[in-house]
Amino acid sequence: MTRYNAAMRRRDLLVSGLAGAVLLGCQRGLTKAATPREIVRVVPAQRSRDGAGVKLRRSLGNAALSVLDPFLLLDEIHSSDPADYTAGFPQHPHRGFETVSYVLRGGFDHRDSVGNHGLIADGGAQWMTAGRGIVHQEMPVQTTGSELWGLQLWVNLPAAQKWVPPRYQDLGAAAIPEIAMADARARVVAGRVGATRGPVDGIATRPTLLDVTLEPGAQFHHELPGGDTAFVYVLTGEIAIGTRQVTDGELAATGPGTSLVVTSAQGGRFLTIAATPINEPVARRGPFVMTTEAELDQAFADYRAGRLAI
Ligand code: CO
Numbered sequence: 001m002t003r004y005n006a007a008m009r010r011r012d013l014l015v016s017g018l019a020g021a022v023l024l025g026c027q028r029g030l031t032k033a034a035t036p037r038e039i040v041r042v043v044p045a046q047r048s049r050d051g052a053g054v055k056l057r058r059s060l061g062n063a064a065l066s067v068l069d070p071f072l073l074l075d076e077i078h079s080s081d082p083a084d085y086t087a088g089f090p091q092h093p094h095r096g097f098e099t100v101s102y103v104l105r106g107g108f109d110h111r112d113s114v115g116n117h118g119l120i121a122d123g124g125a126q127w128m129t130a131g132r133g134i135v136h137q138e139m140p141v142q143t144t145g146s147e148l149w150g151l152q153l154w155v156n157l158p159a160a161q162k163w164v165p166p167r168y169q170d171l172g173a174a175a176i177p178e179i180a181m182a183d184a185r186a187r188v189v190a191g192r193v194g195a196t197r198g199p200v201d202g203i204a205t206r207p208t209l210l211d212v213t214l215e216p217g218a219q220f221h222h223e224l225p226g227g228d229t230a231f232v233y234v235l236t237g238e239i240a241i242g243t244r245q246v247t248d249g250e251l252a253a254t255g256p257g258t259s260l261v262v263t264s265a266q267g268g269r270f271l272t273i274a275a276t277p278i279n280e281p282v283a284r285r286g287p288f289v290m291t292t293e294a295e296l297d298q299a300f301a302d303y304r305a306g307r308l309a310i
Helices: 002-016 018-027 293-304
Strands: 039-044 046-050 054-060 071-079 089-094 097-105 107-112 117-121 125-129 134-141 148-156 167-171 178-181 184-190 208-214 219-223 229-241 244-247 250-254 259-263 268-275 283-285 288-290
Touching: 039 054, 039 244, 054 250, 071 229, 071 268, 097 107, 097 117, 097 208, 117 125, 117 167, 148 268, 184 219, 208 219, 208 229, 208 259, 244 250, 259 268, 283 293, 288 293
Parallel strands: none
Antiparallel strands: 039 250, 046 054, 054 071, 071 148, 089 134, 097 125, 097 148, 107 117, 107 134, 125 167, 178 184, 184 208, 208 268, 219 259, 229 244, 229 250, 229 259, 229 268, 283 288
């Protein structure tokens, strides 16, 4: 017993110091320790309207923060007053990128120019690769009550993939795995947490999209490629990365590093969003995201002539 305790104490001493961390790292076959990411910028979402007048909060894709390569836009719609959202997003085109809808409460009825039709609702998601072009509409519907709470994320496509045929990944709530951890849970829409993989596949930028809830005092630790662009967006409550606090309606962009460590003193819910940057020029105007201005002109001309969606 005494020898056991002595061994434990020696081990504790080793683990408490940097030398101990390196030693344990070597024992596990690691070549270097994980580098925690730090926040480089916090951006509050700005109130705006889009579509036919839907009230929303935009944290990415505005003057304050136009792009976090490959991410182009992040909108949150959250209201229990149907007047704020009923007008919806009537028929409009997209070309050259991907739109991701994640709906926490209520729903969106979507239909498009090539005959796809469905409902994204109550914990469901849709990853739509617009590719060479789609004309669609996204109209809010009430499900269990008047509350509508949803997010839309835009993800760029590399120039070489802007002309792929449109593709939909429609995910009902049951298709999105939820992992329970100590005082935390995570829904994995895209990417991987431990052995649990999200259902979204085949996306060029290898994205991660997690919906994480922390109880008061909990911590969430996530490993990710060091060169990925990664940010968090807080849905409710307050979280911290390092010593920096981020609160409801704020986006926090992180610097390079191989791990994301998020804590919360009072509890909070946030999205973790990450992907490989594309590092190409971005030309965007309205619903189109291309590489050059000439390609944008062509997209508008194709839409006006009815050539955008085939
Ligand atoms: Co759209």
